[in-house]
Amino acid sequence: MAYLSTTDFTEDKDFIDKWLYTIRTGEMDLSWMKSATEKINPEEANPRRGLTYRDLNLGTYGYTDIPEKVRANRSYAPRGAEIPDGVPDAQPWVSRKSEVWAFNTESYYEEAMSRQWNATTDIPWDRLDGIELPEVTGKALSQLMTFLTEVEMIATDTPAMWLPRLNPDFIEVRAFIAAQAMDEARHAEVFRKRALTTGWGLMQASSINEMALKHLRDADSFSEMSVALHLVAEGNILTLFRFSEYLSPTDVDKKIFRLVMQDEARHVGYGMQHFKYVLEHFPEKREVLHAHLDEAENISFAGAAATELTESFIILAGGGLKKENIDQGIRVTTQFNLKQMQEHFERLDKCGMPERKERSKLYKLYEMGRAAAENAGIKL
Amino acid sequence: MAFYADKDYTVDETVLEAAQKVMQGHLSLNWYEAKTERIAGRASDPRRGLTYQDLDVGSYGYTNIPEDVRTSQSMVSRGSEKVGKLPDMGYVVNRKSDVWSDNVAELYEEDKARRWVPATDIAWNELHAHPLAPELEMACAQLYTLLQECQIVSMDFPSKWVALINQDFLEQKSWMCAQMLDASRLFEVFRKRALYGGAGLGRASVTAEQGLKEWLWADQFPQGSVSINLSLAGFLLVVYRQVAAFAPTKVDREIMRYAMQDAARQTAYGLGQLRYHLKHRPLEASAMEGYLDHTEHALLGLIGSPELLEPMIIICGGGLEKAQVDKGRIATAKFIRLVVREYMERIAAAGLAGHAKRSRIPAMIDRISAAR
Amino acid sequence: MAISFPSTEYFEALKAQMAANEEKFRRLGFIDTTFGVSVGVNGKARNFVLEFEVFDLKKVSEVPAIDLKKVDFQIEGDSRVWREMIENIRRNGEADSAHDLNTLAHFGERLKIVYDDPDGHDKLYRFMESIQEFFDLSSKLEVSF
Numbered sequence: 001m002a003y004l005s006t007t008d009f010t011e012d013k014d015f016i017d018k019w020l021y022t023i024r025t026g027e028m029d030l031s032w033m034k035s036a037t038e039k040i041n042p043e044e045a046n047p048r049r050g051l052t053y054r055d056l057n058l059g060t061y062g063y064t065d066i067p068e069k070v071r072a073n074r075s076y077a078p079r080g081a082e083i084p085d086g087v088p089d090a091q092p093w094v095s096r097k098s099e100v101w102a103f104n105t106e107s108y109y110e111e112a113m114s115r116q117w118n119a120t121t122d123i124p125w126d127r128l129d130g131i132e133l134p135e136v137t138g139k140a141l142s143q144l145m146t147f148l149t150e151v152e153m154i155a156t157d158t159p160a161m162w163l164p165r166l167n168p169d170f171i172e173v174r175a176f177i178a179a180q181a182m183d184e185a186r187h188a189e190v191f192r193k194r195a196l197t198t199g200w201g202l203m204q205a206s207s208i209n210e211m212a213l214k215h216l217r218d219a220d221s222f223s224e225m226s227v228a229l230h231l232v233a234e235g236n237i238l239t240l241f242r243f244s245e246y247l248s249p250t251d252v253d254k255k256i257f258r259l260v261m262q263d264e265a266r267h268v269g270y271g272m273q274h275f276k277y278v279l280e281h282f283p284e285k286r287e288v289l290h291a292h293l294d295e296a297e298n299i300s301f302a303g304a305a306a307t308e309l310t311e312s313f314i315i316l317a318g319g320g321l322k323k324e325n326i327d328q329g330i331r332v333t334t335q336f337n338l339k340q341m342q343e344h345f346e347r348l349d350k351c352g353m354p355e356r357k358e359r360s361k362l363y364k365l366y367e368m369g370r371a372a373a374e375n376a377g378i379k380l
Numbered sequence: 381m382a383f384y385a386d387k388d389y390t391v392d393e394t395v396l397e398a399a400q401k402v403m404q405g406h407l408s409l410n411w412y413e414a415k416t417e418r419i420a421g422r423a424s425d426p427r428r429g430l431t432y433q434d435l436d437v438g439s440y441g442y443t444n445i446p447e448d449v450r451t452s453q454s455m456v457s458r459g460s461e462k463v464g465k466l467p468d469m470g471y472v473v474n475r476k477s478d479v480w481s482d483n484v485a486e487l488y489e490e491d492k493a494r495r496w497v498p499a500t501d502i503a504w505n506e507l508h509a510h511p512l513a514p515e516l517e518m519a520c521a522q523l524y525t526l527l528q529e530c531q532i533v534s535m536d537f538p539s540k541w542v543a544l545i546n547q548d549f550l551e552q553k554s555w556m557c558a559q560m561l562d563a564s565r566l567f568e569v570f571r572k573r574a575l576y577g578g579a580g581l582g583r584a585s586v587t588a589e590q591g592l593k594e595w596l597w598a599d600q601f602p603q604g605s606v607s608i609n610l611s612l613a614g615f616l617l618v619v620y621r622q623v624a625a626f627a628p629t630k631v632d633r634e635i636m637r638y639a640m641q642d643a644a645r646q647t648a649y650g651l652g653q654l655r656y657h658l659k660h661r662p663l664e665a666s667a668m669e670g671y672l673d674h675t676e677h678a679l680l681g682l683i684g685s686p687e688l689l690e691p692m693i694i695i696c697g698g699g700l701e702k703a704q705v706d707k708g709r710i711a712t713a714k715f716i717r718l719v720v721r722e723y724m725e726r727i728a729a730a731g732l733a734g735h736a737k738r739s740r741i742p743a744m745i746d747r748i749s750a751a752r
Numbered sequence: 753m754a755i756s757f758p759s760t761e762y763f764e765a766l767k768a769q770m771a772a773n774e775e776k777f778r779r780l781g782f783i784d785t786t787f788g789v790s791v792g793v794n795g796k797a798r799n800f801v802l803e804f805e806v807f808d809l810k811k812v813s814e815v816p817a818i819d820l821k822k823v824d825f826q827i828e829g830d831s832r833v834w835r836e837m838i839e840n841i842r843r844n845g846e847a848d849s850a851h852d853l854n855t856l857a858h859f860g861e862r863l864k865i866v867y868d869d870p871d872g873h874d875k876l877y878r879f880m881e882s883i884q885e886f887f888d889l890s891s892k893l894e895v896s897f
Contacts, residue, residue, distance in 0.1 A: 200418060
């Protein structure tokens with residue numbers, strides 16, 4: 001055991017005698033009735049939305065009043081409860097609000113709860129009956145799905161690792177992460193299921209992208225993890241989902257990508273709001289985050305050589321392996337790659353890091369790529 | 381940073397050349413003839429949709445996962461072709477019998493199908509329409525405060541372990557994600573209920589939290605799972621059933637009926653995991669007995685916590701009048717016996733048939749009967 | 753015309769109501785359980801096995817005795833308790849707090865849950881909302897005792 005309770009309750013005579021006495025006689029201590037906690041009268045601001053965490057954002061229970069440094073609670077007590085002496089230390093690694101907070105976190109959570117969909121029943125799998133994609137399309141689709149199912153679980157594992165490290169006072173952030181974990185498990189599920197219905201099964205793993213996943217997982221701090229995961233990786237994936245919906249060979253695939261992009265947009269939304277919050281409230285982190293982005297973008301460079309993904313995308317975009325298909329596929333893939341990079345820097349800009357462009361090697365690559373594309377008549 | 385990629389790719393000619401080649405139309409198609417099994421999975425029951433059970437086939441299926449997963453330490457999806465140098469993700473749980481339960485895919489699918497939304501599925505305004513007497517409302521608020529503590533720990537357990545478990549156990553990791561969301565939802569509904577009634581939160585429980593931390597911080601997954609998914613979840617299941625049976629409001633009954641569904645899935649996994657573990661590793665029975673001998677005292681820390689016991693008496697009795705308290709303490713005594721009985725039943729059913737005889741808990745509970 | 757309780761006709765009528773209210777049961781999610789209902793009538797028991805799958809009651813059968821190894825759990829009780837529950841449902845449109853399955857069975861004093869395996873027992877709670885809604889459909893029937 002890594003931790004032993006301060007008491008073995010079976011040997012604590014006073015404790016046992018007390019509760020047996022209570023049961024036997026009905027005589028109660030009732031000191032908890034005098035808890036020094038706030039009384040509030042929340043109302044549903046919008047009955048159609050139901051009772052939300054925002055409705056409970058009052059006084060000591062609310063998230064607005066969480067201090068920048070949570071000093072008062074290191075236990076498993078819910079925010080606002082009376083904390084007696086003797087509660088254990090939950091050993092949180094993160095007790096600083098600006099390390100985790102984002103505007104609208106509670107809304108992202110409530111939205112996630114109301115918009116959960118089911119990969120088993122909400123996708124019209126039966127519409128695949130009788131559909132036989134050409135081999136080249138089927139294999140390319142399977143390869144894309146293989147990549148996607150491979151990367152999705154890191155987006156579960158990585159934030160989930162941080163969840164128990166966060167001070168329990170950060171209720172809404174922890175809730176959001178729990179919802180994200182389920183979203184990503186669902187994504188891993190739907191992409192795996194789609195690959196296994198194509199007739200081709202899973203294809204090849206992506207060693208270069210796996211390296212990116214390792215980097216995400218091994219961040220030193222929550223903010224660094226969030227920037228790399230929510231902003232960079234999920235931002236890139238969101239663009240990929242949008243393009244994939246556009247390129248989908250069947251309406252079943254279109255439905256899949258429409259549903260996953262809703263979830264992804266929510267994660268990116270949190271990531272952007274968190275990034276903004278960090279830069280505004282924890283300015284010392286700016287250079288640390290730049291350094292982290294340097295490595296995250298290094299791995300993005302490597303991703304350009306993940307031929308199993310790029311080639312499958314080209315084939316789907318172009319519709320085949322003939323020269324004219326590949327030419328068309330390259331045009332669309334170029335647009336996609338440039339769009340991904342453009343949106344990455346737009347997000348960083350909007351969140352308060354416009355200077356990223358000046359120091360980013362990825363931005364230089366983007367500028368070169370954009371110039372080359374324009375020369376080739378490819379419009380962004 | 382704890383991890384740097386093996387190269388600075390921004391200056392690596394091989395990478396840039398490879399990317400350029402593809403974008404000039406020279407596709408390698410290395411992946412095109414991937415050496416993987418061909419499959420066209422379909423739903424066996426269209427009403428149920430396409431489940432993980434439908435795809436439990438060949439190299440993709442979970443039935444065929446070996447006991448020891450030695451060949452995969454990355455995020456590679458089970459059944460896909462591994463190529464190139466894959467990073468080691470640092471998994472520390474690589475034995476199937478440490479995490480698996482035969483019902484895990486079924487529970488994951490059921491969890492998704494039986495989801496509910498606290499914000500909108502509970503008729504919250506009923507609480508304001510029919511407010512409780514102050515002492516009863518305070519008792520509810522106190523109980524719901526303790527239940528939030530339990531859910532913080534219930535959320536922490538799967539999230540603490542999920543990244544340490546081999547990716548080949550996909551269905552089980554997915555189930556753990558579902559558990560995280562279940563715990564989050566239960567925390568949410570208990571918090572909303574406690575605060576909406578107007579009494580505010582109560583007091584955190586020292587004895588409950590000390591025991592919960594001991595359970596949460598188990599060194600090994602099977603031990604932690606027994607504590608959290610069987611002992612704690614089993615205790616909570618009876619709490620939810622008890623409060624539903626004595627519910628002071630329709631809202632409380634509604635909440636607890638939903639909560640018991642979630643808790644029962646958790647106990648189903650807890651029992652199933654322990655059963656699987658002991659069936660495949662019978663030599664572990666003795667270690668598990670030792671672990672339970674040492675840690676099940678925490679169940680008393682929960683049961684005997686005044687922050688649970690006293691509100692329970694008030695809720696079951698309906699108030700603080702003597703006759704109400706008498707009714708409440710009798711119902712609470714029955715609740716305690718039910719918790720322990722069902723705990724022992726699950727432990728025995730999982731393969732530790734003699735445990736009740738060696739456990740220190742039954743003797744404590746018998747003292748309730750002797751005292752009446 | 754009134755349907756007699758207990759009888760297979762009663763459970764078949766509930767089955768039909770369940771099918772007619774498919775959307776409600778679909779929203780509640782999968783229900784995959786087989787359980788027994790045992791009704792004590794004048795010292796003897798009438799026993800029924802109900803098999804639920806996906807969103808429906810698939811099969812109802814009356815049996816001389818319930819093999820606990822073949823069902824997840826069994827709900828047993830005297831006909832007077834069952835009657836009280838059904839009449840309460842018919843009066844209120846649904847079982848009230850004192851008459852729902854959980855309350856009646858909680859301490860095993862009015863209805864009793866028996867089972868061979870605790871895993872089967874847990875299925876009562878995993879599907880509680882659906883099972884309760886199923887019995888609440890009695891509000892739509894004329895029942896005689």
